[in-house]
């Protein structure tokens with residue numbers, strides 16, 4: 001399915017969400033996506049017109065490091081639209097995508113200081129601020145996606161959200177980010193094939209230990225630098241979900257995608273504590289309910305995008321290598337040490353997750 005078809009599908013599914021692109025006009029005109037089409041322009045105009053006489057009480061910022069057509073970005077736009085509508089134009093949210101406001105670790109720091117109002121971030125970068133969050137980045141923690149959603153949508157998910165109390169940020173909703181796999185410039189079939197390979201990771205001590213335990217060498221760099229790190233051979237491999245692999249075109253420089261499913265790292269939509277404290281109860285309710293609605297929307301888009309991404313990378317010549325169950329078990333055994341190293345105070349929580 002081509003780029004235009006993808007957009008057509010997204011537009012049809014949610015004209016309203018796309019309409020709120022009015023709030024990201026800077027980003028949109030910046031990347032010149034003419035293919036958004038007439039319908040979107042019309043909706044864009046409609047939402048602008050509807051609230052044109054309202055002078056907003058707040059114009060908040062929302063930072064996102066993914067591309068504008070990525071599920072988490074569209075979720076952000078949906079969120080902005082819902083807040084705009086429910087507050088009748090009094091709360092406006094300007095969404096900045098494509099890491100326009102900086103790389104993820106800086107965005108998280110800025111949020112805690114109140115320099116930004118909202119972000120969407122991977123749990124990997126949040127563990128630095130909250131030890132309990134380590135639990136959610138443990139390798140091979142869940143049986144499958146349904147297991148993860150049972151955990152996140154239930155009491156445990158809420159407990160982990162609450163454990164951010166005092167960090168300067170308030171979690172609003174869980175966003176889907178699928179399952180992470182390795183990808184490489186050469187085929188990988190076994191643990192031995194990883195030996196000596198340099199693998200790009202997010203800035204994360206846990207991930208760094210996982211890579212070392214697998215016999216490879218970790219190399220931390222920012223998300224938007226991964227393509228060139230792979231292209232120039234600074235790293236041999238990287239790891240991410242299929243949608244990021246496709247969206248950032250990593251498949252063009254690392255055409256072997258190894259389905260080892262080592263982690264399922266969810267993402268959070270967060271508001272700065274400083275911003276949250278300014279809001280009235282009614283405004284908080286608007287923000288929270290819109291975040292939750294937008295998360296359900298993002299989960300739907302995520303499923304679609306994974307399918308589209310798989311088609312696209314295959315069309316682009318990528319080879320998908322499925323590890324055997326036996327080999328996966330060897331990967332799992334090799335990395336089990338991180339549980340005791342990073343979660344020793346939360347082993348009961350781990351057990352509850354595993355039994356959920």
Ligand code: GCU
Nearest residue numbers: 065104122177202223240244
């Ligand atoms: C995912 C995630 C990003 C993150 C990236 C990374 O794609 O959605 O927010 O920056 O992983 O590996 O750095």
